[in-house]
Amino acid sequence: MTEFLPDKSLPQSVNGSSRQAFSTPLSNLSLQVTADHNLKLVEAPVYAPAKGEVLLHIKTTGVCGSDIHFWRHGRIGSLVVEGDCILGHEASGVVLECGEGVTTLVAGDRIAIEPGVPCGTCFLCMDGRYNLCEDVQFAGVYPYHGTIQRYKCHPAKWCHKLPSNVSFAEGALLEPLSVVMHGIKSAGLSLGRGAVICGAGPIGLLALAAARASGAHPLVITDLEPKRLDFAKKFVPTVVTYQVDRNLEAEANAKKIRALFDFENVGEYGAPETVLECTGVESSVVTAAHTARRGGTVMVIGVGKEIMNNLPFMHLSLAEIDLKFINRYRDTWPAGLQCLAGGILDLKPLVSHTFPLEKALDALHTCGDLSNGSIKVQIVDDRDDVF
Structure with missing residues (x-):
């Protein structure tokens, strides 16, 4: 039986500004990789959305080969796991609460997450090549926590509304499709x-x-x-x-x-x-x-x-x-959504295994062992009584 422990290692600030955690305790299971190549399923803090952010209930996260690589090898090129970090970046979810200044989303909106948040001011961002921004904050890459958790704050600018005929599972596939x-x-x-x-x-x-x-x-x-x-x-x-x-x-x-x-x-x-x-x-x-x-x-x-x-x-x-x-992607989510909503691509057969958030460790082990025959493994959280 997995023991869920409160995680005290997560940073209390993002972009140098302080974060305000919710005073009412909320169960926020998270799957984290450690610097010594271990995985742990622990409770993480839940933060109120800052200006321009939304608080999300993460409904689906796909397991990527990079998650396995960070777990087993601790790095991908110059990207090194130096401390505990929540994994995951292929995700979709529901907006629970909007921070100050958010006008493009409302509570209840179904969205897909574009996981990289570029600085917006360097010459590459100004040129539209934001995927090459050296100061990008990318979910699931240390020290920026990812989406294999129940709750996560993310800038509204990098959340894309899902059409009614696109499922959370398909929404999570938008990242590798991108x-x-x-x-x-x-x-x-x-x-x-x-x-x-x-x-x-x-x-x-x-x-x-x-x-x-x-x-x-x-x-x-x-x-x-x-x-x-x-x-x-x-x-x-x-x-x-x-x-x-x-x-x-x-x-x-x-x-x-x-x-x-x-x-x-x-x-x-x-x-x-x-x-x-x-x-x-x-x-x-x-x-x-x-x-x-x-x-x-x-x-x-x-x-x-x-x-x-x-x-x-x-x-x-x-x-x-x-x-x-190539390095990741840029300006691909709108076109990807059109492909899925318009029936140009049917990616549903790719999802071979699904696991509840409580069994996220099993999801990583299944994906990491080719003998299991997995194609795309996804972690889902179908609970509605959250928040």
């Missing part, structure tokens, strides 16, 4: 031009669905795990699957992937123009580099290790292949 949308826009997928998706995990499957909706064709998706490829085929029946051969070098796997595209009569032009690399694994990035046609694009969406030593530099150079990267 990653994919930013990648696809930056890659420039073309109607009727071939594309490859490397990796049939949650991001890869989202990329597959979005690529199909964009009109890119034919599509091939790759993975090591046959069960994930089977799921991909059911999810998007028109896709061709390729199981990566661990015994082959990257270039040999790339040759087999390219052979799946029928370009005998049109030469190199028929080879895949775009490769969406969704794993971040070095060998997969190298395979992607050899898969794209000359003059094509490799868009790395996956998060990988800090240094990669084996990229085929001269191949990329001589073939003028654009090797591109």
Whole structure:
């Protein structure tokens, strides 16, 4: 039986201003990662919304690979877990209370959370590239607490109303969908031009669905795990699957992937123009580099290790292949909501496991063990007697 303990480690200020906790105790279970790579389910403080903020009841949070990475490795690149931090950033919820000056939302509104709060004043924010803001306060990245908790305050500006036909589960999928949308826009997928998706995990499957909706064709998706490829085929029946051969070098796997595209009569032009690399694994990035046609694009969406030593530099150079990267997203929530509300994308089949907030630890362990066959694990809090 899990013991819920009051958490006294959470900071009492945000942006340097003091926070006022509610005088009436409220049960606010939260899942936190510690600096020594442990997880704990504990009670966290509940704060009144500050100016421009809303207090939310978090209804659904998806478990992301980055949550697992912070738990097991304590860092992603320069992002380091240095103390206790509430995980979670793929979330939707209900507005409970509005702070001073909030006019765009009212209590009872159903919303999806855009988890990054940029500074708004640096040259990148002023240029509209707020996803690159170095001072962004991103939910679930130390020291900014995330959404695997019952109550959370968040700026109203970064809360997006859910249409009536979009569920909380779908609203929580907007965050990983946004990653994919930013990648696809930056890659420039073309109607009727071939594309490859490397990796049939949650991001890869989202990329597959979005690529199909964009009109890119034919599509091939790759993975090591046959069960994930089977799921991909059911999810998007028109896709061709390729199981990566661990015994082959990257270039040999790339040759087999390219052979799946029928370009005998049109030469190199028929080879895949775009490769969406969704794993971040070095060998997969190298395979992607050899898969794209000359003059094509490799868009790395996956998060990988800090240094990669084996990229085929001269191949990329001589073939003028654009090797591109993204950092999260910007201005994607409105378009993503339209895709879901308008039926352009049906992402509901991706949710393979749901756990109540009280069993959030089980959710992390399920997501972290590939043998469980999970696609997207979500943590839900269906209680209505909260607040």
